[in-house]
Amino acid sequence: MQPEPTGALPALRPRCVLCYTMRVNAQYGWDAEVAIMPAKIKIGSQEHLELFCRSFIDTHDPYDIEKIEWPELDRDTHGRLAALPFWNEAVSTEGNVALKVQALVPLISDPLLREAIALQGFEEGRHSALLGKMTSHYGIEVPPFVRDPLSDAEWDFIRTGYGECFDSFFAFGLFSLAGESGFFPPALLRLFEPIIQEEARHILFFVNWIAYRRVRHPLFQRPHDLWQTTLALALQVWARIQTARGAQTDDFLLQSTESVKLDITFRGFLERCLQENDRRLRLYDQRLLRPRLVPGIAGAILKVSGGRRGAATPVATQQ
Numbered sequence: 001m002q003p004e005p006t007g008a009l010p011a012l013r014p015r016c017v018l019c020y021t022m023r024v025n026a027q028y029g030w031d032a033e034v035a036i037m038p039a040k041i042k043i044g045s046q047e048h049l050e051l052f053c054r055s056f057i058d059t060h061d062p063y064d065i066e067k068i069e070w071p072e073l074d075r076d077t078h079g080r081l082a083a084l085p086f087w088n089e090a091v092s093t094e095g096n097v098a099l100k101v102q103a104l105v106p107l108i109s110d111p112l113l114r115e116a117i118a119l120q121g122f123e124e125g126r127h128s129a130l131l132g133k134m135t136s137h138y139g140i141e142v143p144p145f146v147r148d149p150l151s152d153a154e155w156d157f158i159r160t161g162y163g164e165c166f167d168s169f170f171a172f173g174l175f176s177l178a179g180e181s182g183f184f185p186p187a188l189l190r191l192f193e194p195i196i197q198e199e200a201r202h203i204l205f206f207v208n209w210i211a212y213r214r215v216r217h218p219l220f221q222r223p224h225d226l227w228q229t230t231l232a233l234a235l236q237v238w239a240r241i242q243t244a245r246g247a248q249t250d251d252f253l254l255q256s257t258e259s260v261k262l263d264i265t266f267r268g269f270l271e272r273c274l275q276e277n278d279r280r281l282r283l284y285d286q287r288l289l290r291p292r293l294v295p296g297i298a299g300a301i302l303k304v305s306g307g308r309r310g311a312a313t314p315v316a317t318q319q
């Protein structure tokens with residue numbers, strides 16, 4: 001079960017904490033108060049490890065894809081769905097991400113961290129299986145799954161994590177706009193909602209894991225960590241530059257944007273991505289670090305181009 005959103009909480013004024021506390025408690029209950037005024041947590045501490053692993057494990061949604069009742073689609077909707085060009089890429093991407101995440105599990109010695117990463121591997125496999133079931137239910141042809149070669153498990157996990165930080169940010173906005181446009185029927189969107197929210201949990205877990213790992217490593221290992229992180233980010237930025245230049249036509253995120261044919265400016269799209277990113281990540285413990293790189297770049301683009309950001313919950317950030 002996903003936690004309930006805390007809603008629009010009043011802005012915290014440090015000089016009248018008592019008034020604020022009474023107001024929030026009266027309106028939202030003590031849970032909301034805990035969410036908006038959290039105690040600080042030391043990044044890299046045992047407490048931090050337990051918090052980001054427990055938050056991840058406790059918010060797992062145990063839905064069973066075998067019990068999904070696929071909605072009837074009218075001919076037009078089915079035609080639009082089947083014509084989307086990215087199903088092959090989506091199924092194989094999710095399948096490969098699952099294999100890469102699962103490959104890291106045996107190398108993790110801490111039982112709680114191992115449980116959390118194994119759970120993420122399970123969720124990625126479920127994404128791939130759900131997409132596979134959908135394509136077969138609606139008669140959408142998808143070529144056989146091709147495995148990416150595995151390299152170093154930790155490096156694969158880092159590359160995958162940064163890849164998800166980039167792609168999920170845009171997927172949040174795209175999914176919201178696709179729902180509004182009526183391109184997909186609500187019944188189908190409801191089936192895909194857990195996948196999108198799970199990606200929010202994955203990137204939240206990832207940025208906390210990478211910060212925890214960095215702090216726990218001895219000082220002499222920090223340059224290597226920095227190099228790994230920089231390289232992973234640079235490779236992801238390069239991949240997305242290629243995408244933006246249209247050089248990589250198999251990128252399913254770009255294809256999604258083009259296929260759904262959204263009537264929205266680039267700035268409007270970025271604003272929606274930021275709003276959705278804030279909304280989805282706001283659901284989790286406010287002491288956890290949040291991804292900041294992609295939202296930060298998007299916010300900077302909006303600022304430079306004169307756009308305005310929607311209200312965001314102030315939270316700690318890291319990437």
Ligand SMILES: [Fe+2]
Nearest residue numbers: 094124127199
């Ligand atoms: Fe996934």
Ligand SMILES: [Fe+2]
Nearest residue numbers: 124164199202
């Ligand atoms: Fe994921």
